[in-house]
Amino acid sequence: MDISDLLDNLNDKQREAVAAPPGPLLIIAGAGSGKTRVLAHRIAYLIRTGEVSPNNILAVTFTNKAAREMRERIENMLNMPVRQMWVGTFHGIAHRLLRAHWQDLGLPQTFQILDSDDQHRTIKRVLKSLELDEARWPPKQVQWWINGQKDEGRRPEYVEHHNAAYELQLVKIYTAYEEVCRRSGLVDFAELLLRAHELLLKNDDILKHYQRHFKHILVDEFQDTNTIQYAWVRLLAGDKNPVLAVGDDDQSIYGWRGAKIENIQRFSQDFPATTTIRLEQNYRSTGNILNAANALIDNNDGRLGKNLWTEGSDGELIKLYAAYNDLEEARYIISSIQSFIEKGTPRHEIAILYRSNAQSRVLEEALLRREIPYRVYGGMRFFERAEVKNALAYCRLVSNPNDDASFERIVNTPTRGIGDRSVQILRDHARQNDLSLWQAANDVLAKKMVTARAGNAIKGFIDIIGNIKLLSEDAELFEIVEHVLHHSTLLEHHKNDKSEKGQMRAENLEELVSAARQYENEEDELSMLDAFLAHAALEAGEGQAGEWESCVQLMTLHTAKGLEFDVVFLSGLEEGLFPHKMSMDEPGRLEEERRLCYVGMTRARQNLTLSYAEIRRLHGTEQYTQASRFIREIPADYVEEIRMNGSAPTAVTSTSYHAASQPEAQGFALGQRVAHQKFGEGIVTSCEGDGSHARVQVNFMDVGSKWLVIAYANLQLI
DNA sequence: GATTTGATGATTTTT
DNA sequence: TCATCAAATC
Numbered sequence: 001m002d003i004s005d006l007l008d009n010l011n012d013k014q015r016e017a018v019a020a021p022p023g024p025l026l027i028i029a030g031a032g033s034g035k036t037r038v039l040a041h042r043i044a045y046l047i048r049t050g051e052v053s054p055n056n057i058l059a060v061t062f063t064n065k066a067a068r069e070m071r072e073r074i075e076n077m078l079n080m081p082v083r084q085m086w087v088g089t090f091h092g093i094a095h096r097l098l099r100a101h102w103q104d105l106g107l108p109q110t111f112q113i114l115d116s117d118d119q120h121r122t123i124k125r126v127l128k129s130l131e132l133d134e135a136r137w138p139p140k141q142v143q144w145w146i147n148g149q150k151d152e153g154r155r156p157e158y159v160e161h162h163n164a165a166y167e168l169q170l171v172k173i174y175t176a177y178e179e180v181c182r183r184s185g186l187v188d189f190a191e192l193l194l195r196a197h198e199l200l201l202k203n204d205d206i207l208k209h210y211q212r213h214f215k216h217i218l219v220d221e222f223q224d225t226n227t228i229q230y231a232w233v234r235l236l237a238g239d240k241n242p243v244l245a246v247g248d249d250d251q252s253i254y255g256w257r258g259a260k261i262e263n264i265q266r267f268s269q270d271f272p273a274t275t276t277i278r279l280e281q282n283y284r285s286t287g288n289i290l291n292a293a294n295a296l297i298d299n300n301d302g303r304l305g306k307n308l309w310t311e312g313s314d315g316e317l318i319k320l321y322a323a324y325n326d327l328e329e330a331r332y333i334i335s336s337i338q339s340f341i342e343k344g345t346p347r348h349e350i351a352i353l354y355r356s357n358a359q360s361r362v363l364e365e366a367l368l369r370r371e372i373p374y375r376v377y378g379g380m381r382f383f384e385r386a387e388v389k390n391a392l393a394y395c396r397l398v399s400n401p402n403d404d405a406s407f408e409r410i411v412n413t414p415t416r417g418i419g420d421r422s423v424q425i426l427r428d429h430a431r432q433n434d435l436s437l438w439q440a441a442n443d444v445l446a447k448k449m450v451t452a453r454a455g456n457a458i459k460g461f462i463d464i465i466g467n468i469k470l471l472s473e474d475a476e477l478f479e480i481v482e483h484v485l486h487h488s489t490l491l492e493h494h495k496n497d498k499s500e501k502g503q504m505r506a507e508n509l510e511e512l513v514s515a516a517r518q519y520e521n522e523e524d525e526l527s528m529l530d531a532f533l534a535h536a537a538l539e540a541g542e543g544q545a546g547e548w549e550s551c552v553q554l555m556t557l558h559t560a561k562g563l564e565f566d567v568v569f570l571s572g573l574e575e576g577l578f579p580h581k582m583s584m585d586e587p588g589r590l591e592e593e594r595r596l597c598y599v600g601m602t603r604a605r606q607n608l609t610l611s612y613a614e615i616r617r618l619h620g621t622e623q624y625t626q627a628s629r630f631i632r633e634i635p636a637d638y639v640e641e642i643r644m645n646g647s648a649p650t651a652v653t654s655t656s657y658h659a660a661s662q663p664e665a666q667g668f669a670l671g672q673r674v675a676h677q678k679f680g681e682g683i684v685t686s687c688e689g690d691g692s693h694a695r696v697q698v699n700f701m702d703v704g705s706k707w708l709v710i711a712y713a714n715l716q717l718i
Numbered sequence: 719g720a721t722t723t724g725a726t727g728a729t730t731t732t733t
Numbered sequence: 734t735c736a737t738c739a740a741a742t743c
Contacts, residue, residue: 062732062733063732063733064732064733089732090733095733113733115733116731116733189732192733224732254730254731256730257730257731257732355729355730356729356730357729357730358728358729378731537733538733539733540732556731558731559730577729580729580730581729582729583729592730593730617734619727620734620735621734
């Protein structure tokens with residue numbers, strides 16, 4: 001058995017990890033240290049040495065992309081397909097377990113998956129049925145709260161409410177929401193994990209079976225696991241199966257959605273024989289970039305401790321650019337990009353990273369002006385588009401007519417005369433008799449509870465679904481989709497809309513048919529239709545497909561995790577924006593912002609530019625900013641400050657900002673520090689008017705931003 | 719049933 | 734500022 005090819009091109013630490021004897025293994029893998037490589041080599045090694053056969057391996061990732069890449073790498077290394085191996089996302093694998101054990105869980109065989117948009121709508125409906133005001137119970141927040149509870153493994157009865165009215169009400173909503181899901185056979189994302197966990201917890205024979213089955217468990221991006229995911233892994237591992245966890249505490253940036261960085265520490269406690277291996281040699285970035293990133297992250301407390309190093313050269317200094325305002329920042333970045341392109345850097349090797357999506361606009365406009373092709377990540381994905389989801393909702397009703405979320409979505413889409421009055425009657429009837437909307441509709445018809453006209457409309461809808469169902473027996477998947485598009489009249493409806501949007505939507509629907517045509521199903525417990533629907537929910541589809549031509553890459557720092565580029569621009573390094581003001585006050589959250597900055601910096605291979613704007617226009621008003629503390633935390637040795645070139649100030653002050661052309665009113669310049677008797681100290685952020693009406697906007701340290709009439713405010717200059 | 723108006727509020731995102 | 738969304742209007 002020759003395994004040398006699997007170990008040859010690894011450094012000592014990597015080799016130690018790949019060839020470790022079976023047992024719990026924790027790999028702390030710094031950015032760019034070959035983490036994915038080690039994981040894939042480890043699996044290939046286990047298979048090649050005969051330690052375990054592919055179908056006894058469970059490898060879990062967070063994204064579908066990571067799962068795909070992992071499988072591909074292993075297959076390339078072993079030169080054979082490993083279809084039997086369980087490689088997938090937490091949600092994907094949980095889903096597979098639920099499909100296999102739907103009876104044990106009391107789920108309908110054709111249960112459907114609720115994505116976050118569906119969940120949001122469902123919660124809105126629940127709030128309405130409980131007659132709660134959306135202003136007091138914002139659906140988004142309720143959704144957030146419910147998912148938070150589920151991520152912690154808590155069912156309504158286990159929520160700690162301390163008898164507080166607010167919590168009690170949330171529990172009530174949570175309970176009602178669960179009831180709706182149960183009645184409709186719907187499972188949301190968090191529920192997939194929760195159910196998969198309960199399945200093992202409550203059925204000892206099933207647990208034993210999977211414990212025997214998964215002889216090796218590997219978890220990628222371990223710092224991103226939440227409570228329930230970790231509990232599930234532990235359960236599966238039992239006290240025999242070796243678990244390999246790979247992660248980096250310094251790259252934990254998803255705490256806000258339930259990820260528990262502590263899981264890394266808990267791991268060695270829960271699995272006492274754990275071997276910990278640190279991968280600290282970096283193969284990605286230059287010395288300067290690495291040293292700067294190390295220095296930055298060193299400001300965080302309670303790290304596991306790790307210092308990246310490289311054998312490569314120091315490379316160029318990190319550039320720091322202080323722009324006059326956000327437009328000028330964009331202009332600098334784009335002209336810098338242009339010279340990189342001229343010097344031969346491929347466009348797709350250049351990335352502009354930012355903290356929040358709103359920042360992309362100015363950058364896009366600048367790119368557009370210079371006619372540089374670019375791609376913004378993070379838009380709407382194929383299966384999330386409204387028209388596609390509508391078509392899928394028809395499919396879902398065909399498979400499971402009790403799916404209330406889908407029923408509500410399309411009962412009157414396209415409009416067919418089933419107005420809100422009629423739907424409300426169905427809702428009431430359903431709730432009073434514990435029926436799904438579909439059952440209620442049939443019942444209402446049978447009992448003639450509505451006018452003839454409304455009844456006919458409802459009958460028409462029921463017949464459409466019934467008709468599609470009939471035609472779909474023994475039909476190919478894509479034919480089912482074609483039936484849906486035709487009989488729902490969705491396609492016709494969009495084709496009649498001659499606007500660009502309408503045409504786009506019609507095209508997307510036709511694209512859905514080809515997606516169905518190309519779809520291949522690996523799991524055989526499932527009908528093609530159900531498998532396709534689950535696929536659509538679990539893998540919302542890559543961004544706009546086919547746009548892989550050479551483009552400058554724009555994305556948020558979060559999206560950039562796991563990627564790397566020759567040239568990286570990190571923009572908007574300003575207090576309040578990055579670190580974001582919503583995360584600045586709590587130490588823990590501030591540290592997460594710092595990790596985010598660390599992630600951003602370590603994306604760069606050769607060249608890193610940091611920039612900020614002294615004035616930024618945000619939410620309509622221009623605001624004075626301060627350079628981010630993260631800039632100060634990077635030692636000056638690694639940084640080269642770029643000065644604005646001489647012509648810039650006159651060029652930018654001309655037209656862009658009225659505030660710039662009218663910089664002061666009665667001695668109050670923008671940025672002037674002032675003191676007010678009641679409000680304390682603050683900074684002038686805006687001026688308007690003149691004479692006795694002149695007003696200034698002052699951002700006070702304690703009380704926030706206020707408009708004051710200069711004549712009355714009695715402001716002191718300081 | 720489509721279109722216009724007005725209020726609102728605005729990190730980060732995958733599944 | 735500007736996009737989104739629900740209510741109001743034609």
